[in-house]
Amino acid sequence: MSNSTQLLKNLKGVVIGTVVLASTMLTGCIQSNAAEKFAYSSTAPVSESAIKAVNSSFYTNFAAGGWYYKGAEAINGTINAYIQIPSRLDMNQSDQKNYLRQAICPSTAKKEFWNQLQGIPLSVHIYTYNKKFTVYAHCENPTV
Known part of the structure; x- marks a missing residue:
């Protein structure tokens, strides 16, 4: 296997890892925001x-x-x-x-x-x- 092929495999692994990490962090932010909204929301209609x-x-x-x-x-x-x-x-x-x-x-x-x-x-x-x-x-x- 050539050096450029190995480099591309390593780069691909880094990109996938970064995407997984970023999506996990974003999901946490979305859940946190939803939890805050839920804590202050009510089921009663607003008059x-x-x-x-x-x-x-x-x-x-x-x-x-x-x-x-x-x-x-x-x-x-x-x-x-x-x-x-x-x-x-x-x-x-x-x-x-x-x-x-x-x-x-x-x-x-x-x-x-x-x-x-x-x-x-x-x-x-x-x-x-x-x-x-x-x-x-x-x-x-x-x-x-």
Whole structure:
């Protein structure tokens, strides 16, 4: 067997190993993401009144400034509130999530608001241009 044939066999083995490793890692990421979504999803349908409560609360909070509230959507038994921002925040993703929880999520003191959600989980998402690429945080619901 020539050196070039042996080299091609070795290279083929390395490529196959890399593909197997990458697919295993990707599967782990997908499963982790699915587990996080499952942990916050509910089987109960989201009521129109809950969506309206979120929209009313957030529209008034983002009436001025460069941040624009783009509405709420019911997805898998949760409410996702979307806010478009002019540019990325100058902080890492973990700090952005903490910021969203502390500054953007409705406070636990807003009992009437949380009661209107009837235990439905709420997440706040920020993005710059495309809703597919959000940074989000799950808001703490004191009624659950």
